[in-house]
Amino acid sequence: MHSVVCIKQVPDSAQIRVHPVTNTIMRQGVPAIINPYDLFALEEALRLKDKFGGTVTVVTMGPPMAEAALRKCLSFGADDAILVSDRAFAGSDTLATSYALSAVIRKIMEDMPVDLIFTGKQTIDGDTAQVGPGIAKRLDYQLLTYVSRIVDVDTAKKEIQVERRAEGGVQLLETSLPCLITMLEGTNEMRFGDLDDLFRAARHELKVWDRVAAGIDTVEMIGLKGSPTVVSKVFAPKPRSKRAELIESHDSDPKNLAEAALAKLFTQHPNLEQEIAKRAV
Amino acid sequence: MAERFDVIVVGAGMAGNAAAYTLAKGGLKVLQIERGETPGSKNVQGAILYADAIEKIIPDFRDDAPLERHLIEQRVWVMDDASYVGTHYRSEDFNKPPYNRYTIIRVHFDQWFNKKAREAGVLTICETTVTDLLIEGGKVVGVRTDRQGGEVRADAVILADGVNSRLAVKAGFQPEIKPENVALAVKEIHFLPQETIEARFNIGEEEGVAIEMAGKISAGMMGTGFLYTNKESITLGVGCMLSDFKQQKISPYELLDRMKTHPSIAPLIAGSEMKEYAAHLIPEGGYNAIPQVYGDGWMIAGDAGQFVNGIHREGSNLAMTTGMLAAQTLVELRAADKPFSAANLAEYKKKLDDSFVMKDLKKYRRMPEIFHKNKQFFTTYPDLLSRAAQTLIRVDGVDKKTKEKEIKKSFIASRSLFGLIGDAFKFWRAVE
Numbered sequence: 001m002h003s004v005v006c007i008k009q010v011p012d013s014a015q016i017r018v019h020p021v022t023n024t025i026m027r028q029g030v031p032a033i034i035n036p037y038d039l040f041a042l043e044e045a046l047r048l049k050d051k052f053g054g055t056v057t058v059v060t061m062g063p064p065m066a067e068a069a070l071r072k073c074l075s076f077g078a079d080d081a082i083l084v085s086d087r088a089f090a091g092s093d094t095l096a097t098s099y100a101l102s103a104v105i106r107k108i109m110e111d112m113p114v115d116l117i118f119t120g121k122q123t124i125d126g127d128t129a130q131v132g133p134g135i136a137k138r139l140d141y142q143l144l145t146y147v148s149r150i151v152d153v154d155t156a157k158k159e160i161q162v163e164r165r166a167e168g169g170v171q172l173l174e175t176s177l178p179c180l181i182t183m184l185e186g187t188n189e190m191r192f193g194d195l196d197d198l199f200r201a202a203r204h205e206l207k208v209w210d211r212v213a214a215g216i217d218t219v220e221m222i223g224l225k226g227s228p229t230v231v232s233k234v235f236a237p238k239p240r241s242k243r244a245e246l247i248e249s250h251d252s253d254p255k256n257l258a259e260a261a262l263a264k265l266f267t268q269h270p271n272l273e274q275e276i277a278k279r280a281v
Numbered sequence: 282m283a284e285r286f287d288v289i290v291v292g293a294g295m296a297g298n299a300a301a302y303t304l305a306k307g308g309l310k311v312l313q314i315e316r317g318e319t320p321g322s323k324n325v326q327g328a329i330l331y332a333d334a335i336e337k338i339i340p341d342f343r344d345d346a347p348l349e350r351h352l353i354e355q356r357v358w359v360m361d362d363a364s365y366v367g368t369h370y371r372s373e374d375f376n377k378p379p380y381n382r383y384t385i386i387r388v389h390f391d392q393w394f395n396k397k398a399r400e401a402g403v404l405t406i407c408e409t410t411v412t413d414l415l416i417e418g419g420k421v422v423g424v425r426t427d428r429q430g431g432e433v434r435a436d437a438v439i440l441a442d443g444v445n446s447r448l449a450v451k452a453g454f455q456p457e458i459k460p461e462n463v464a465l466a467v468k469e470i471h472f473l474p475q476e477t478i479e480a481r482f483n484i485g486e487e488e489g490v491a492i493e494m495a496g497k498i499s500a501g502m503m504g505t506g507f508l509y510t511n512k513e514s515i516t517l518g519v520g521c522m523l524s525d526f527k528q529q530k531i532s533p534y535e536l537l538d539r540m541k542t543h544p545s546i547a548p549l550i551a552g553s554e555m556k557e558y559a560a561h562l563i564p565e566g567g568y569n570a571i572p573q574v575y576g577d578g579w580m581i582a583g584d585a586g587q588f589v590n591g592i593h594r595e596g597s598n599l600a601m602t603t604g605m606l607a608a609q610t611l612v613e614l615r616a617a618d619k620p621f622s623a624a625n626l627a628e629y630k631k632k633l634d635d636s637f638v639m640k641d642l643k644k645y646r647r648m649p650e651i652f653h654k655n656k657q658f659f660t661t662y663p664d665l666l667s668r669a670a671q672t673l674i675r676v677d678g679v680d681k682k683t684k685e686k687e688i689k690k691s692f693i694a695s696r697s698l699f700g701l702i703g704d705a706f707k708f709w710r711a712v713e
Contacts (some may be wrong), residue, residue, distance in 0.1 A: 202405065
């Protein structure tokens, strides 16, 4: 069984903020991590390999620094890693990215057929959830999104059964291989790789593919040219509530404390006192 | 694991990277094991880099090491609650390359240093904790890690696993670290625009200022504070003896919060954004706390061996130097085709004794005890100094002779004449 896992190195969005004046994203000092959803996809692929044997290839499109993310995947147990990196890819939106990645996967298939493609359900920086489905469409693969569990794989019949979280319930779906799965979060727990995997990851000769190596002849479909999406404005939404206020009181009597809190409340909401009085009657 | 190495280095801090790099350059096969996610991710330092130590290992480090600012001004402040009495030393000599001291951010610097080691041939693996030393017949023959299939063998192991070396304690090479021999330091990194920093400290691009603070900043405990300028941020922190924190029941972050509101410090960091908080232990026991640093198949370098000169705030340079000397010992032994036995590794101790590391630590060996036993250096004296300075500076119609008398009286009232003479003598004995 050959699985290809598409991952993305993203800024840790928990540590990102938008500049209050310029509205630009402040990336200073923000660490780069593997998109957390992708790790569930990788672990699922590794589990299939544990069960049925085979190969797990990890692919990412990104700048040279994304090498760290790929090495990490290797240390978890992935067999091979390909960094798709070329200035021509800069500025790609989801349409262009899925175009480039599907070209890469076609190229991989020239060496070894691919049974399953995994992605996370979405990235934490773009939040679109479009690249996975885009790849499936371009490769004409079956598409299973928001998969919460792989129930069974019949390698002889080339069939797969999965549970998919849908609105209002869980769907049990069955389809034929090859197919593309986007994994839901919380579906598994990433393993702690063996020492051998770490050694292998540190020594692995990473494949770096540029546009030509990826088998993409023209620049029309990739990068800014291949990206119809326009970001017209970025802004931080206004916080919905004001900051909580700490009411200090140095009285030990709970009654006095409660009264102090109430008094504060009533000064903020003058109608509240009358309203309560009215209802009490 | 079947693969063997000549040497395993535990840790990828200053000592570990220095050792691994030197070993690989000397032609040995090295495995380096780091517990953090990346080299430097667990490491905390002020941080000031002294060029000399790294220069001896990587002479052209300035070409590509991530350095923040070179220091052109050193301030030493003795503080009470509202003031400081201080000396500032600024010299254009510090502005002539090659520069002598730099501020650095350890996570960047350590990654660079480790990259150099890997380029030299070291195999570094991260997110892996060495849980035990493999000992056979009294000889260290490898390590056990927390990973599956995690035993690796080597002819020698260098413990560069930092302050509070669990490995050395577990193997019985040194006792548990004592609270009175270790400081707990906390620090924050505050981001400010580069121009703001340069305006506030009266410095140009790439120039930096370091402030070391003593006195009541440590709330009567044995400790000091510091403030360093980085390119786009200011690092400030404070450290005190762990035993003092325990006794005074002050939490470290409270101390740091108090420090940030000091009228001499608050304006320097006003409007900044705090991006990072870190806490770490610092060995402060000095010469007398240094354990046995070598044995059959093992050596200790850096903080793990208590190699810190607390008085001069030097640690990373001692770490690099001890790591380098440990590695050189092994390289020389291998070249002479000699085994890494305890008798042969004694050469490491000899190298240490001949270097500035042991000479400096020996010189200040009485210091920790004196400061422990004489808390007036952190309470009474800062107040007295501040009051004396103010009495002299304030022009109020009182003649100078009377003022001097008043100052003298205030000193004697607080410490008695014998106390003063005694303190001076103790201090002199300690630094002599």
